[in-house]
Amino acid sequence: MKVETTLFGAGAFFFAPIAIVYGIVTSWNEPVGAASLFLTAGLALLIGSYLWITSRRIDPRPEDDGNADISEGAGEQGMFPPFSWWPLPVAVSAAMAFAGLAVGWWLVGIALVVGAISLVGWVFEFYRGEHAH
Numbered sequence: 001m002k003v004e005t006t007l008f009g010a011g012a013f014f015f016a017p018i019a020i021v022y023g024i025v026t027s028w029n030e031p032v033g034a035a036s037l038f039l040t041a042g043l044a045l046l047i048g049s050y051l052w053i054t055s056r057r058i059d060p061r062p063e064d065d066g067n068a069d070i071s072e073g074a075g076e077q078g079m080f081p082p083f084s085w086w087p088l089p090v091a092v093s094a095a096m097a098f099a100g101l102a103v104g105w106w107l108v109g110i111a112l113v114v115g116a117i118s119l120v121g122w123v124f125e126f127y128r129g130e131h132a133h
Contacts, residue, residue: 001055002064008051011044086122093118 019037026033062072093115100107 001051001058001061005048005051005055008044008048012041012048015041015044081125084122084125086118086125089118090115090122 015037019034019041022037023031023034028034062068065072093111096111096114097108100109100111
């Protein structure tokens with residue numbers, strides 16, 4: 001996880017000075033840009049810190065070893081769900097919510113209900129039916 005930690009850690013040290021420069025160039029009259037750059041630096045620092053703490057708790061991965069062979073990364077990569085229809089209603093509810101911002105807030109309420117039902121169905125799809133554990 002060295003590469004990921006370095007990437008996000010460098011992002012924090014990149015965006016914070018850029019936010020200061022942006023604020024100076026705009027004479028701090030446009031606070032949204034500087035605030036979003038500071039928040040981006042904070043988010044990069046948060047993710048980098050999480051990856052650094054996680055990398056200290058797990059064994060080194062083959063990706064972290066510059067002399068590792070490709071065969072060292074072979075094996076099971078994780079558990080992935082089988083063919084699932086649940087992402088489709090989640091996406092439809094997200095589209096309804098964004099359309100509701102233009103059409104009317106009543107559509108956002110319907111989208112929240114449909115989205116909650118779809119998300120619960122997607123999360124709990126392994127607790128019932130053919131793929132129950």
